[in-house]
Amino acid sequence: EVQLLESGGDLLQPGGSLRLSCAASGFTFSTFPMSWVRQTPGKGLEWVSTIIADNTYYADSVKGRFTISRDNSKDTLYLQMNSLRAEDTALYYCARRQQYGSKWYFDYWGQGTLVTVSS
Amino acid sequence: DIQLTQSPSFLSASVGDRVTITCRASEGIDSYLAWYQQKPGKAPKLLIYAASTLQSGVPSRFSGSGSGTEFTLTISSLQPEDFATYYCQQLKSSVTFGQGTRLEIK
Numbered sequence: 234e235v236q237l238l239e240s241g242g243d244l245l246q247p248g249g250s251l252r253l254s255c256a257a258s259g260f261t262f263s264t265f266p267m268s269w270v271r272q273t274p275g276k277g278l279e280w281v282s283t284i285i286a287d288n289t290y291y292a293d294s295v296k297g298r299f300t301i302s303r304d305n306s307k308d309t310l311y312l313q314m315n316s317l318r319a320e321d322t323a324l325y326y327c328a329r330r331q332q333y334g335s336k337w338y339f340d341y342w343g344q345g346t347l348v349t350v351s352s
Numbered sequence: 353d354i355q356l357t358q359s360p361s362f363l364s365a366s367v368g369d370r371v372t373i374t375c376r377a378s379e380g381i382d383s384y385l386a387w388y389q390q391k392p393g394k395a396p397k398l399l400i401y402a403a404s405t406l407q408s409g410v411p412s413r414f415s416g417s418g419s420g421t422e423f424t425l426t427i428s429s430l431q432p433e434d435f436a437t438y439y440c441q442q443l444k445s446s447v448t449f450g451q452g453t454r455l456e457i458k
Contacts, residue, residue: 268447278396278439280447292446326395333401336384336443340407342395 235259235341237327242346249317249350255310255327255343263305266330266337269312271323272345279323282312283330285337295321317350324348354378356440358450364458369430373453375423375440384444387416387425390452391436399438400425432457 241253255267266285272278282301283290289301300313310327324345330337355378365371375385383403388396398407400416403423413428427434435457440450 277451278441278449280449283447333405336402338386338398338401338443339388339396339441340398342397344395 235329237329237341237343239325239327239343239346242325242348244349244351245317246352247318247350250313250315251317251348253312253314253325253327253346253348255312257308257310257329260329262303262308267301267303267310268328268330268339269301269310270326270328270339270342271321271348272326273323276323281325283337284310285330314348317348319350322348322350354381354442354445354448356442356448356450358438358440358453361451361453363453363455365430365455366458367430367432371427371430371455373425373438373440373455375418375425375450377421377423377442377444380420381442381444383419384442385416385418385423386441386443387414388439388441389434389436390439396439430455 236258238256268283269281271281284301298316302311324347326345327343328339329341331340357376359374385403387400390396399410404416415426417424437452437454439452
Protein backbone atom coordinates (compact mmCIF):
# COMPACT_ATOMS: atom_id res chain seq x y z
CA GLU A 234 0.00 0.00 0.00
CA VAL A 235 1.35 3.39 -1.00
CA GLN A 236 1.78 5.69 1.98
CA LEU A 237 3.10 9.22 2.23
CA LEU A 238 3.58 10.79 5.66
CA GLU A 239 4.46 14.45 5.96
CA SER A 240 6.06 16.00 9.01
CA GLY A 241 7.84 19.15 10.10
CA GLY A 242 5.01 21.66 10.06
CA ASP A 243 5.16 24.33 12.73
CA LEU A 244 4.22 27.84 13.82
CA LEU A 245 6.94 30.36 13.10
CA GLN A 246 7.55 34.03 12.51
CA PRO A 247 7.93 35.76 9.16
CA GLY A 248 11.46 35.45 7.81
CA GLY A 249 11.98 32.07 9.43
CA SER A 250 12.99 28.75 7.93
CA LEU A 251 11.53 25.28 8.09
CA ARG A 252 12.15 21.90 6.51
CA LEU A 253 9.27 19.61 5.71
CA SER A 254 9.73 15.87 5.23
CA CYS A 255 7.63 13.28 3.47
CA ALA A 256 8.35 9.65 4.27
CA ALA A 257 7.28 7.27 1.52
CA SER A 258 6.51 3.57 1.69
CA GLY A 259 4.79 0.88 -0.32
CA PHE A 260 6.47 1.67 -3.63
CA THR A 261 9.92 2.11 -5.17
CA PHE A 262 10.37 5.72 -4.17
CA SER A 263 13.42 6.42 -6.32
CA THR A 264 11.56 5.74 -9.55
CA PHE A 265 8.79 8.29 -9.11
CA PRO A 266 8.78 12.07 -9.47
CA MET A 267 7.36 13.80 -6.43
CA SER A 268 5.69 17.12 -5.73
CA TRP A 269 4.60 19.43 -2.98
CA VAL A 270 1.16 21.06 -3.10
CA ARG A 271 -0.28 23.44 -0.54
CA GLN A 272 -3.82 24.28 0.41
CA THR A 273 -5.42 27.25 2.10
CA PRO A 274 -9.08 28.10 2.65
CA GLY A 275 -8.63 31.31 0.68
CA LYS A 276 -6.48 30.27 -2.30
CA GLY A 277 -7.41 26.61 -2.52
CA LEU A 278 -4.89 24.14 -3.91
CA GLU A 279 -1.61 25.49 -5.22
CA TRP A 280 1.22 23.48 -6.76
CA VAL A 281 4.51 24.38 -5.06
CA SER A 282 7.34 22.27 -6.45
CA THR A 283 8.25 19.09 -8.30
CA ILE A 284 11.37 16.98 -8.51
CA ILE A 285 11.86 14.71 -11.53
CA ALA A 286 15.18 12.86 -11.48
CA ASP A 287 17.73 15.66 -10.97
CA ASN A 288 15.43 18.39 -12.24
CA THR A 289 13.49 20.67 -9.95
CA TYR A 290 10.61 23.02 -10.69
CA TYR A 291 8.97 25.72 -8.60
CA ALA A 292 5.95 27.95 -8.57
CA ASP A 293 6.86 31.60 -9.07
CA SER A 294 5.51 32.36 -5.59
CA VAL A 295 8.23 30.26 -3.92
CA LYS A 296 11.08 30.36 -6.43
CA GLY A 297 14.34 31.39 -4.77
CA ARG A 298 12.99 30.71 -1.28
CA PHE A 299 12.02 27.03 -1.30
CA THR A 300 14.18 24.03 -2.28
CA ILE A 301 12.87 20.57 -3.02
CA SER A 302 15.13 17.57 -2.59
CA ARG A 303 14.99 13.85 -1.96
CA ASP A 304 17.03 11.15 -0.28
CA ASN A 305 16.30 7.93 -2.10
CA SER A 306 18.27 5.92 0.45
CA LYS A 307 15.77 7.06 3.08
CA ASP A 308 12.67 7.09 0.82
CA THR A 309 12.11 10.66 1.89
CA LEU A 310 11.16 13.89 0.12
CA TYR A 311 12.02 17.28 1.57
CA LEU A 312 11.00 20.89 1.19
CA GLN A 313 13.36 23.48 2.62
CA MET A 314 11.44 26.70 3.15
CA ASN A 315 13.34 29.93 3.76
CA SER A 316 12.32 33.59 4.11
CA LEU A 317 8.83 32.51 5.06
CA ARG A 318 5.94 34.91 4.63
CA ALA A 319 2.45 35.04 6.07
CA GLU A 320 1.10 33.99 2.67
CA ASP A 321 3.03 30.70 2.94
CA THR A 322 0.66 29.65 5.71
CA ALA A 323 -1.00 26.49 4.44
CA LEU A 324 -1.43 22.77 4.75
CA TYR A 325 1.41 21.22 2.76
CA TYR A 326 0.91 17.92 0.97
CA CYS A 327 3.43 15.72 -0.72
CA ALA A 328 2.19 13.79 -3.72
CA ARG A 329 3.50 11.05 -5.95
CA ARG A 330 3.52 11.66 -9.68
CA GLN A 331 2.49 8.89 -12.02
CA GLN A 332 2.84 9.06 -15.79
CA TYR A 333 -0.28 8.51 -17.82
CA GLY A 334 0.34 9.27 -21.44
CA SER A 335 2.63 12.26 -21.73
CA LYS A 336 1.80 13.86 -18.38
CA TRP A 337 2.58 13.12 -14.78
CA TYR A 338 -0.57 13.12 -12.66
CA PHE A 339 -0.78 13.24 -8.86
CA ASP A 340 -1.93 9.74 -7.97
CA TYR A 341 -1.21 9.51 -4.24
CA TRP A 342 -1.18 12.23 -1.60
CA GLY A 343 -0.14 12.36 2.02
CA GLN A 344 -2.34 13.73 4.78
CA GLY A 345 -0.52 17.04 4.99
CA THR A 346 1.47 19.04 7.52
CA LEU A 347 0.44 22.49 8.69
CA VAL A 348 2.74 25.48 8.36
CA THR A 349 1.66 28.70 10.04
CA VAL A 350 3.66 31.90 9.57
CA SER A 351 2.59 34.63 11.94
CA SER A 352 4.12 37.27 14.16
CA ASP B 353 -0.88 30.89 -15.88
CA ILE B 354 -3.84 28.90 -17.11
CA GLN B 355 -6.90 29.62 -14.99
CA LEU B 356 -9.55 26.99 -14.29
CA THR B 357 -13.07 28.03 -13.35
CA GLN B 358 -15.43 25.48 -11.89
CA SER B 359 -19.19 25.79 -11.83
CA PRO B 360 -21.12 25.66 -9.73
CA SER B 361 -19.06 26.45 -6.64
CA PHE B 362 -21.72 24.86 -4.45
CA LEU B 363 -24.17 22.12 -5.32
CA SER B 364 -26.91 20.60 -3.22
CA ALA B 365 -28.23 17.22 -4.35
CA SER B 366 -29.87 14.05 -3.11
CA VAL B 367 -28.77 10.44 -3.04
CA GLY B 368 -29.53 8.93 -6.42
CA ASP B 369 -29.31 12.21 -8.32
CA ARG B 370 -27.22 12.68 -11.43
CA VAL B 371 -24.91 15.67 -11.08
CA THR B 372 -22.53 17.42 -13.42
CA ILE B 373 -19.68 19.77 -12.55
CA THR B 374 -18.07 21.94 -15.22
CA CYS B 375 -14.47 23.12 -15.44
CA ARG B 376 -13.51 25.80 -17.96
CA ALA B 377 -9.91 26.60 -18.84
CA SER B 378 -8.73 30.08 -19.80
CA GLU B 379 -6.97 28.58 -22.80
CA GLY B 380 -6.86 25.22 -24.52
CA ILE B 381 -5.35 22.41 -22.49
CA ASP B 382 -6.01 19.50 -24.87
CA SER B 383 -7.07 16.66 -22.56
CA TYR B 384 -4.52 17.30 -19.84
CA LEU B 385 -7.09 17.51 -17.08
CA ALA B 386 -7.67 15.59 -13.87
CA TRP B 387 -10.48 15.51 -11.33
CA TYR B 388 -9.99 15.02 -7.60
CA GLN B 389 -12.33 14.34 -4.71
CA GLN B 390 -11.55 15.70 -1.27
CA LYS B 391 -13.39 14.92 1.94
CA PRO B 392 -13.00 17.04 5.11
CA GLY B 393 -9.68 16.46 6.81
CA LYS B 394 -8.47 14.17 4.02
CA ALA B 395 -6.09 14.50 1.11
CA PRO B 396 -7.36 14.86 -2.45
CA LYS B 397 -8.01 11.60 -4.25
CA LEU B 398 -7.44 11.20 -7.98
CA LEU B 399 -10.67 10.20 -9.73
CA ILE B 400 -10.07 10.86 -13.42
CA TYR B 401 -7.03 11.70 -15.50
CA ALA B 402 -6.56 12.65 -19.14
CA ALA B 403 -10.04 14.20 -18.97
CA SER B 404 -11.94 10.92 -19.22
CA THR B 405 -9.91 7.97 -17.90
CA LEU B 406 -11.10 6.53 -14.62
CA GLN B 407 -8.37 5.95 -12.05
CA SER B 408 -8.11 2.35 -10.87
CA GLY B 409 -10.54 1.58 -8.07
CA VAL B 410 -12.85 4.52 -8.73
CA PRO B 411 -16.51 3.55 -9.13
CA SER B 412 -17.91 3.61 -12.65
CA ARG B 413 -20.65 6.08 -11.66
CA PHE B 414 -17.94 8.74 -12.06
CA SER B 415 -17.17 9.86 -15.59
CA GLY B 416 -15.33 12.71 -17.23
CA SER B 417 -15.49 14.29 -20.64
CA GLY B 418 -14.26 17.25 -22.63
CA SER B 419 -11.21 18.62 -24.33
CA GLY B 420 -9.79 22.01 -25.16
CA THR B 421 -11.36 24.47 -22.75
CA GLU B 422 -14.50 22.81 -21.40
CA PHE B 423 -14.70 19.72 -19.26
CA THR B 424 -17.29 17.96 -17.16
CA LEU B 425 -17.33 15.53 -14.27
CA THR B 426 -20.53 13.55 -13.97
CA ILE B 427 -21.70 11.36 -11.13
CA SER B 428 -24.49 9.21 -12.51
CA SER B 429 -26.21 8.26 -9.25
CA LEU B 430 -25.01 9.98 -6.10
CA GLN B 431 -24.08 7.78 -3.18
CA PRO B 432 -23.74 9.00 0.43
CA GLU B 433 -19.95 8.72 0.25
CA ASP B 434 -19.80 11.06 -2.77
CA PHE B 435 -20.62 14.18 -0.80
CA ALA B 436 -17.31 16.03 -0.86
CA THR B 437 -15.47 18.81 -2.63
CA TYR B 438 -14.32 18.24 -6.21
CA TYR B 439 -11.40 19.94 -7.95
CA CYS B 440 -10.23 20.01 -11.52
CA GLN B 441 -6.53 20.35 -12.36
CA GLN B 442 -4.71 21.12 -15.59
CA LEU B 443 -1.25 19.88 -16.53
CA LYS B 444 -0.91 21.45 -20.00
CA SER B 445 1.30 24.27 -18.72
CA SER B 446 2.68 23.96 -15.22
CA VAL B 447 -0.07 22.82 -12.82
CA THR B 448 -3.13 24.74 -11.66
CA PHE B 449 -6.33 23.80 -9.90
CA GLY B 450 -9.89 24.97 -10.05
CA GLN B 451 -11.40 26.65 -7.01
CA GLY B 452 -13.48 23.61 -6.10
CA THR B 453 -17.13 22.55 -6.11
CA ARG B 454 -18.64 21.63 -2.79
CA LEU B 455 -21.28 18.93 -3.14
CA GLU B 456 -23.64 18.69 -0.20
CA ILE B 457 -26.65 16.61 0.70
CA LYS B 458 -30.00 18.27 0.04
